[in-house]
Amino acid sequence: MNRLKQRIAAGEQVAAAWIELSNPDIAEIMVHHGWSTLVIDGEHGVGDLDDWVAVARAAESAGADVVLxxxxxxxxxxKRVLDRGFRSLIVPMVNTAEQARGIIQSCRYPGAGRxxxxxxxxxxxxxxxxxxxARDEAKDELLLMLQCEHIEAVENLPQIAAVDGVDLIFIGPNDLAGSIDHLERMMEPAPQDLLRxxxxxxxxxGKPLATILGAGRDWADLRxxxxxxMIGPNDISLLIAGARAAAAERDQTAVAKAGGY
Structure with a gap:
């Protein structure tokens, strides 16, 4: 029932974009212009649960798969995000197998969880x-990605990956680098060694990986x-890039006209 989970289980490599502004119209625009999988960023983005649900409704009605x-x-x-209908989740800052098991327990009804x-x-x-x-579908349809973004998580990764119910390990490369005092220096040898x-x-x-573009890896590298x-651009960066490009075009035109061209 979770199309995204089925795609990943079938071996597909899925590309996505971030939604940071929690705006349903922006999400709908992005779906109609090439982004069939969107990740709503409830960790660093704007908004609350009601905003995220509104974005999910707009994106899903336009044909997209949605991750929160x-x-x-x-x-x-x-409990709250699951009750509100999110079935593909990324959970940040998971450093131990005990944390991973606790998250699984929180996501499953009694008999398998709490x-x-x-x-x-x-x-x-x-x-x-x-x-x-509640009996079967909630457990079966959940797609759960746990973020490995700290040196402690790297040390405990074999145990985390072995926890039943963990579908993918999601690498947060900049936080990972920051955990060894290399924040925003992801291309240096030590962070690169951690990624490898x-x-x-x-x-x-045998655990699939997920991550964002960066740390020297583009779409082709990650594939x-x-x-x-794999998650690439976000709505804020796309807006910034478009605004900058339009401003540059405006200024170049003004210079050209001032010069008599």
């Missing part, structure tokens, strides 16, 4: 129209390395 990066992995946060029950009255079950939601170490560990565990989920 939650601000944290607490019971309350995970998620609070309100299945018949939440958006996730189509407001009770899916009678099998994560890639080797994940491959040995060649076997990454299954």
């Amino acid at each position: 990066r939650v601000p944290d992995g607490s019971d309350t946060t995970l 998620r609070g029950y309100a299945a018949p009255i939440v958006r996730a079950s189509d407001w009770g129209a899916r009678p099998g939601y 170490r994560i890639e080797a560990t994940a491959a040995a565990a 060649a390395l076997g990454y299954r989920f």
Whole structure:
């Protein structure tokens, strides 16, 4: 039922873009212009849960798959976003297998976890129209990516990757570099060595990887390395780039006219 989970399980390499401004119109525009998978950034982006749901509705109605990066992995946060219908999640700052198991427990109903029950009255079950939601569907449709973005997570990665229910390991390259005092210096040898170490560990565990563009890796590099989920531009950066390009064109035209061309 989760199309994105099915695509990744089938071996597809999925490319996505960030939504930072929590604006449904922006999300809809991006879907109609080439971005069929969007990641709503609830960790660093604008807005709250109601904003994220509005963005998801717009994107999904336009035909996109939607992922939410939650601000944290607490019971309350995970319960609320799951109840509101998000079924593909990125959870930041997961450094131990104990944390990973706790997140899984928060996402699963009793019998397999500790998620609070309100299945018949939440958006996730189509407001009770899916009678099998709590029994089987919620667990089966969840796509869960845990962020490896600290040296502690690298040390514990074999154990994290072995936790049942972890679908992908998501690398946050700049936070990873920052954890070894190399913030915004991702191209230096030490951060690059950590990236290679994560890639080797994940491959040995048979666990797919996800990440963002950067740290010297473009789309082609990430595809060649076997990454299954890759996030590129964000709405703010696209707006900045467009504004700068338009301003530069304006100024070049003014200079040319002033020079009599």
